[in-house]
Amino acid sequence: MELQSKLKAIADKINQLKDKIETEESTKHAFVLPFINALGYDTFNPLEVVPEFIADIGLKKGEKVDYAIFQNEIPILIIECKNWKEGLDNHNSQLFRYFHVTKTRFALLTNGIQYRFYTDLEQTNKMDEKPFLEFDITKIKDNDVHEIGKFHKSNFDVDKIVNNASSLKYTKEIRKCISNELTSSSSEFVRLFANRVYSGRLTEKVMNEFTELVQKAFNQVVSEKVNDRLNAALNKESEKQQEEAIEIEEEESKIITTEEELEGFRIVVAILRRKLLINRISHRDTQSYFGILLDDNNRKPLCRLHLNGGNKYLGLFDENKNETRELIESVDDIYQFEEQLLQTVDFYNVISNN
Structure with a gap:
């Protein structure tokens, strides 16, 4: 709960100050350093949080990553920061190079609002192209707080985070695929279900018909699941109210007017x-x-x-x-x-x- 409160305080600060923050350096000090501090790391201790960490690549000298967090004299997380006004999609290649020459297993790309955590699930010591954890700190969810908490100084465990990262990454990608299919079904997706329920030849006309049918069916399933959850919650609340009413009646039944x-x-x-x-x-x-x-x-x-x-x-x-x-x-x-x-x-x- 303490971490959640600190993250909420950062989110409130961002909403209040972001329009007055003009530079990348200001973004670091106003938004990113408080986040690092919320994870339990001393941003004033140069042995724990190292600014402008040198990450020379081959013959190219003077390459620096914005921050590196150390534990037991080993970098456990490198952080590349951008101005809060910048998107992050075109900046992971720079972090990709830094990751390769350091001993860390984790990298963070952030503009102080969007946070993307990377590791090397697909090839050792080579940063994955896609993050395993991604969130907007101003729209943070309880599950995000739980995952962020694993990077807290008091909880940090490389093996546990890496093992969990695989599940996080591929679950996120699968959810994205499902969401895309519900919005605009691919021919492969439509063909999968059409083959199971239709015995004829899947002509272009038939595929067009099934594209609409598959989307309609999936949306109905999702709606029914949501309604089932809502009805279950309402029934539970109704049962609770009935139990409370019974308790009140039982209390009242004990009252005898003489x-x-x-x-x-x-x-x-x-x-x-x-x-x-x-x-x-x-x-x-x-x-x-x-x-x-x-x-x-x-x-x-x-x-x-x-x-x-x-x-x-x-x-x-x-x-x-x-x-x-x-x-x-x-x-x-x-x-x-x-x-x-x-x-x-x-x-x-x-x-x-x-």
């Missing part, structure tokens, strides 16, 4: 009717007390009867609605507190309509 409480209510009504219309005096019974209210409003208590314990009490309220309990022998003793009860009515500034 004849003594009703007799006490009638006595209070007889006293208060001098200042109130009878229909403005109501009662609500609870497990703890029998409440008598003005206008059936819990925020306007007139008094409370506590008659179900060892001792009996009449609860009276002052102008601040603080309750004071008075010991009584029976409900008939309520008459002794006539003055206090009538005064409570005055607290609500009630004008009698009798």
Whole structure:
């Protein structure tokens, strides 16, 4: 949760400041360094985060990658940064060269908003053309946070990340293929399903018909899956509400209004009717007390009867609605507190309509 909060703070900062950031150097300081820091690395420690890391290629000297993160004196991640206004599609070739001459297994290409992590799944010490992890930090998802957390200083494990990278990369590519097929089905995709359900020759006319049918069928399947999930969630919520309603009913079923409480209510009504219309005096019974209210409003208590314990009490309220309990022998003793009860009515500034 701490990492998620830090990433969200960076995203908020980007939304606030990006229009004022003009250069690549400003992008590094405002957006990229906070990200490195969020991963637990000390950006002020030159033995841990090395800026302008030398990555000479053959006879070509002076080649430098923007940052290299070290652990146990070995570079574990090299980072190439671009201005936040630049796209990343045309810049991985530069990082590709740096990757080849360093000992790292991971490379990051970023403009401070888009992040692309690479490794060497297809050929050892040769950076893959496609990233295994890619995200927009301003639109980050919970699953992204989980994967980013594996690069945190406290969690970093090369083997675990590499093993997981393969799954991430190919799952992402498969999802992209599926998405493309749903949008615009390829002939191979259409032919796969047409051959399974159609016994005739797949002429151009038939293929055109099946292209539409395959797209329609897949979209229906996706819609049905979504609806099933929604209905399952709604049913679960409905069941929860029903369970809560049952619990409330069970609680209410434990409340038994006694004849003594009703007799006490009638006595209070007889006293208060001098200042109130009878229909403005109501009662609500609870497990703890029998409440008598003005206008059936819990925020306007007139008094409370506590008659179900060892001792009996009449609860009276002052102008601040603080309750004071008075010991009584029976409900008939309520008459002794006539003055206090009538005064409570005055607290609500009630004008009698009798």
